[in-house]
Amino acid sequence: MNFNRIKCFYEDNSKLIKTVAVVLTLLLAVFLFLNYGKKQDNVIITDDSKVAGKSINAKSENNHNSEEYVFVDIIGEVKKPGVFKMKADSRVFQVIDKAGGLLESADVSNINKAEKVVDGQRIVIGKIGETSHSEPDEGVADGNSVSADGSGKININMADKNTLQKVRGIGPAMAGKIIDYRRENGKFNSIEDLKNISGIGEKIFENLKDQLTV
Known part of the structure; x- marks a missing residue:
């Protein structure tokens, strides 16, 4: 008796039942698709974070090593x-x-x-x-005043007065001016700074520059 009723109900409402089934199937498919997409997004974000973290750590290590x-x-x-x-x-x-x-x-x-x-x-x-x-004492020659690269050039930031006078074209007066300038202004940033000293013009500088370094 119950079976016949169910059969009759299905036959009378078969179109409605099929429509509901299709709609439910579509909703389930959409639900599964959206959830799968979220999981994929989460995986990508996590991986990007790890890669970014590794890049930052690598840069930090490189900076530390290059100090x-x-x-x-x-x-x-x-x-x-x-x-x-x-x-x-x-x-x-x-x-x-x-x-x-x-x-x-x-x-x-x-x-x-x-x-x-x-x-x-x-x-x-x-x-x-x-x-x-x-800086080195003016009266004592300093071994650090000669460039360590083997060029034999005199380091104007390290040389004492006596050592400066070993340079062709530098006498006692000019050596004293170089020492005074260094005391008042600090280290020379480049040998071109010598041109800031009174008495050292372009011509004198050209004669000195190949014998000096900083």
């Missing part, structure tokens, strides 16, 4: 004199801090603490009443 250093010798009235490895853009005051700071007897009146250090530089901190300097 340049210099070695600076500091002696005299500091707590821990010695040779220190410093970042290339370090200043004199940072080298002093690295050496444990100044002793009470230290005289830094002639020291430019804001001066940038260079590789192979020697900083001498004298006692009160003596001479402090962050």
